[in-house]
Each structure stands twice: as structure tokens, then as C-alpha cells.
Amino acid sequence: MLETPARIEPCGLEEAVPEALSDLVVKISVEAEALGLGLHEDTVAELRAVMRITNSYFSNLIEGHRVNPCDIERAVEGCFDEVENSVLAQEAAALIEAQSWVDEVVAHGTVPTSAAFIREIHRRFFETLHPDLRVAEHGSLRREIVPGQFRVEGHEVSVGLHIPPSAHRVEAFMAHFERRYFGLTRGARGRVLSIPAAHHRLNFIHPFDDGNGRVSRLMSHAMCQAAGISGRGLWSISRGLARGLNDPLEYKQRMEAADQPRRGDRDGRGNLSLAMLESFTGWFLGVIHEQLLFTKDLFNSASLCERYIALVCEIFPDQNGLPNLVSHVFHHGEMAIEDACQMLGASHLPALLELSDRGFLKQASATCPIRLAFPIEHHQTLFPKLFQLSDSV
Secondary structure (H helix, E strand, C coil): CCCCHHHHCCCCCCCCCCHHHHHHHHHHHHHHHHCCCCCCHHHHHHHHHHHHHHHHHHHHHHCCCCCCHHHHHHHHCCCHHHCCCHHHHHHHHHHHHHHHHHHHHHHCCCCCCCHHHHHHHHHHHHCCCCHHHCEEEECCEEEECCCCCCCCCCCCCCECCECCCCHHHHHHHHHHHHHHHHHHCCCHHHHHHHHHHHHHHHHHHCCCCCCHHHHHHHHHHHHHHHCCCCHHHCCCHHHHHHHCCCCCCHHHHHHHHHCCECCCCCCCCCCECHHHHHHHHHHHHHHHHHHHHHHHHHCCHHHHHHHHHHHHHHHCCCCCCHHHHHHHHHHHCCECHHHHHHHHCHHHHHHHHHHHHCCCEECCCCCCCEEECCCHHHHHHHCCCCCCCCCCC
């Protein structure tokens, strides 16, 4: 029997959009536009790096791969001999590299829902992984993962109770996926409303032998950027999905619920349930809104700078000039090294060097300006609850 790509319909909310969802789209757009305002662009760039680590941490955590955030930072810097599990740390670093590429190409107009883009995310993520992580296990079967390759004939899978399309039909399903979301993402509201649906439908197709979850979360990240709700890269979709609104189990439960077939003539006109898609969309957008509110508070300019200065004063209690230096670089961006030396005075130069050695300041080279950095080692002080799976932890 021919498997028609219409099996993933409805691909979006195309008729009457519930008022509550329209209102939520507006709230998300407003919060995303305001996120990071008041922060210098140099500071935003460093915080964006922190959020890439956050996104990688939670996306891998969803897959059962837990890595200390400090080890992820070390892996990004190439210091694998200092991490507890170099294989998983390298996996986390690879996901960050893939996200960096996503951010760059989407900023130049790449369509996040194109099949070619989705393949390339997968390729860039998997091509540098340790061989132990390039094996897909399906029951008793073990298959080598080919970076960027959709499932080939004979590579059939099941995900819980869900049976994705047959491997030989994946190309047709992905072509349909690309066409449908090209149309559904044309308007400003549609670009936001389509993010949850595309996220679920890509996982429903399950185009790759493995890595579908992480690829779909990077695709959703890219769709948020294309929709203008990335908030300068200062929030993480994976953190929200891993935590849920009330329980970390919600993500899996909501995805499974959206797999349900249409339940009668009043449940849309597609193969899958429109009611469940609406419910999933509301939940997913609620997650986005909650994460925007969380990082809006976390990255409030005044309180973040206050926490930073308090931490520096705690570590360097006898260096009275450091708070002024930190405040200046936080609010005004890069500072010439000679100006920093003049501000501190000769007696404070050893403290300046130690501040750099301990990751609070960074330079491209010894003669380049210094800028503030945010060492993950101190995330509990600088970014309370950022890496917590639950507020109760």
C-alpha cells in the first residue's frame, strides 16, 4: 500500500486559530524583542555563548546524555583532557558547533524547514562524533549512522507506539514537509505558529536513523530565529522542552499525544488530530514564553552586573579597583588593555592577569582589547537555576 505524505496532515493551524494562541504569539514577539535591551552587544555575544552551552546541555540531557556544563565549556575550548567524559563532552561541543553554523546561515536567509538544511544540521552534528556515538540501536539491530543521510530502504524504526513512514518513503515525506512549511511560514503569525507543528511533524517522519530529536530542536531554534523571536539568542528552546511547564515528562507526553489520529468529523480534515495539534501548539508556545520570561529576569542588566561584581569582590577581596573595571566593560564593551591598566594602576596588574586566567576576561590576543566573559564554573552565582531541570532541585 502506498504511504502518502498526507499522513502528516494537518501540518498547521490554517483555519480558525484560537484567540488564546494568537494572543500568545503577540506576547512572545513582545518579550523576544525586549530581551537583551540595555546590554552592550559585547556582553550579549558572551551571554549568547553561555546559552549555546545551555541549549546543548539540555538537548543532550533529553536524550539521556548528561554532561557537566563546565566540561562542555572545556570541550568547546579543546581541553578534552580536563573533562570527566570526553566522548559525551565532545558530543555536546559538536552540537554547539552545529548551532553556531545554524545561527550564521539562518541570519543570511536560509529556510529552516528545507530538507537540505535539515540534512546539513545532521551532517554537521554527526560527522565529528566519536565512532561510539555514530551507531543507532533499534531493538537488537545496530546500524552505522551516516551523517546527513535519511533512512535508506530497509532501515525501519519504531518510536514507542509510533511507526514512522517506511524508509523508502522518507524522501517523499520530507519533500511534502518542505513544501507545506514554506507556505505555512509566510506570514509573521504563521512563522511562529508553525514552529510547534513542524517540530512534531519532523519527529513523526523520523527521517534519520538517529539524532532526530536534536536535529528537530536545532530546526526549531532556527525557525525561532527566522520568525524574529530568537531574543538575540538569549534563551534556549531545549531548556524549555527538557523542563516542560510543570514536569520534565511533559515533552515526551505531549509529543506522543500529538501522534494521535483524527477523532471524528469535528477534529479537522487531516489524518492526525487537529485538536491534539492545537493542544501541542499551545503547550510549546507556552514553553517558549516561559523561557523568554526566565532569561529576561536572569539577564536583567542591573542585577546581572551586581551579581558579577559581588562574585569578583568575593574572589578578589583586596582589589578595590576591579568593580569599576568590571562595571565599565559590562556596560561599555571592549576596553583597550592599556586603558584597563591605567584604570587599575600598577599595583593591581597581577589581579587583572588573574582575572583573565580565571575566565572573567578574554582577549583574542595579548594586544587586543579585553572583554567580559562569563565562566560556566560560576554559573550558580551568575545564572541561578539556569542548568536546573526543576526549580525544586
